[in-house]
Amino acid sequence: MKEKNLFDILEDAENDSMKRLIEKCPEISDEQLDRIFAKSEKKFRDQKAEKERTERSENIKMKNNDIVEGVEHSKRPAWLTPLSTAASILLIAGIAVGSTLMLKRNTKPGGDDGIVTPAVTVTTSTGTGTNTVSTDKNGSAITVPKTTTTTTTVSSSAGTAENDKAADTKFIEPFVGRWRYEMSSINNLDIPESAVYMGTAEINSDGTYTYTDISGNVTHGTISNATEEIGGTELQCLDFSENEFSANDFLFNRAYYVESRPYELHFGNSNIARLVREGHTVTVETNWKSAYRRELLSFMNSGEINEDSRWDLQDIDNDGTPELLISRAMFHVAGVRVYYYENGSAMPIRYTNGDSYEYGVYGAMQICPEESLVGVYNIHMGYEYFDTCKYENHSITQIQILGNNENNRDYEEVVYSIDHKDVSMEEYDKALSARSTKNWKVVGQQYYFGDFSPLL
Structure with a gap:
């Protein structure tokens, strides 16, 4: 059986048949599409030329002085309309497929590099009526079929990229501005006095930041939105990620925001570091706790602190406000420094019996709060003594000291003393017994x- 090519079939095809053929047409490549268009154009031009030659030879045989009236109506090949429809559809499909392939070639695998695939909307309408275009010499209307109209609208969604980007960075709006980066000298920023300035962070509206440390080193990074549930409460978080490695950047990369501290962003659950909005001062309460915290921090920043240093709180005079005790070490001549609270500050006590600013030995001392007494017991190089002082009006005044050399074998005779005066053993024992009964x-x-x- 003789095979017919595609255009022989199309020439004899009706619209319905053509429609079914197009629906079953598989996806074709750009190269195949070009070949189909070339063949269709050649076939169309050849048949059109043949038709025009026939019409000129048979229907338009004009003589001199003949008058031509009206418009000659020529028959359109049956395959032309569906072919035009098919070509339009193939052209539209080629545009859509080609655009997609081009976009894919320019897109990194697994990533979004800012290229937005355009949305293609195709609208096709085909007329089935007739149009009146003129009249012949007898006044009859000359009509022709309506021409098929195909409208292709290509709309791009690229304009939505900026809207999406704006939505992605909307979370950063409340935090835009300049912030101080602070770290606690004692790993606890619940004590505001411990905050140490480390640098400045500038948070930008596009979700980026610039950090400048106290040495002037600058690093850049991005901020992403996050939430985290802590203790059943969902907290707003900001994740800081530096663009380049730097030993001077933030110690922690996730900052937590809570409404109770609107001017702060805290790093870590342990409250070691934070960002404080520039222009805002962290409120430091003025009471004995804050005053004692400042005094402890001052001692910690001095050269005197060591691994044996300790501190304590004791209400020595029973007035309802405790005194601060700082023990710098635990050797024989290391005593205790005592401070009391007055007018927002920690004040050192006064000693009326010497220039020493410490009281006690080995970093300790005795107290008897019921009688507002302080005391010392010590034995050194075989000599034993008991000191008793009155703590009154924020001063220490010695009231009695007992001593003996019972443990010193260098002495052939045991000597007892009260207030540096020798006494009999009976007098000494009586005074010592009275002291020992105290609490x-x-x-x-x-x-x-x-x-x-204890100071929080």
Whole structure:
């Protein structure tokens, strides 16, 4: 059986048949599409030329002085209309497929590099009526079929990219501005006095930041939105990610925001570091706790602190406000420094019996709060003594000291003394018994430096 090519079939095809053929047409490549268009154009031009030659030879045989009236109506090949429809559809399909392939070639695998695939909307309408175009010499209307109209609208969604980007960075709006980066010298920013300035962070509206440390080193990074549930409460978080490695960037990369601290962003659950909005001062309460915290921090920043340093709180005079005790060490001549609270500050006590600013030995001393007494018991190089002082009006005044050399073998005779005067053993024992009946308590070494829990 002789095979017919595609255009032989199309020439004899009706519209319905053509429609079914187009629906079953598989996806074709750009190269195949070009060949189909070339063949269809050649076939169309050849048949059109043949038709025009026939019409000129048979229907338009004009003589001199003949008058031509009206418009000659020529028959259109049956295959032309469906072919035009098919070509339009193939052209539209080629545009859509080609656009997609071009976009894919310019898109990185697994990533979004800002290229937005355009949305293609195709609208096709085909007329089935007739149009009146003129009249012949007898006044009859000459009509022709309506021409098929195909409208292709290509609309791009690229304009939505900027809207999406704006929506992605909307979370950063409340935090845009300049912030101070601070770290606690004792790993606890619940004690505001411990905050140490480390640098400045500039948060930008596009979700980026610039950090400048106290040495002038600058690093850049991005911020992403996050939430985290802590203790059943969902918290707003900002994740900071530097663009380049830097040893001077933030110690922690996730900052937590809570409404109770609107001017702060805290890093880590342990509250070691934070960002504080520039222009805002963290409120430091003025009471004995804050005053004592400042004094402890001052000692910690001095050269005197060591691994044996401790501190304590004791209400020595029973007035309802405790005194601060700082023990710098635990050797024989290391005593206890005592401070009381007055007018927002920690004030050192006064000693009326010497220039020493410490009282006690080995970093400890005795107290008897019921009688507002302080005391010391010590034995050194075979000599034993008991000191008793009155703590009154924020001063220490010695009221009695007992001593003996019972443990010193260098002395052939045992000597007892009260207030540096020799006494009999009976007098000494009586005074010592009276002192021993008091409710003495050894204090001065209760807390390690860094543990500020009693002052929160």
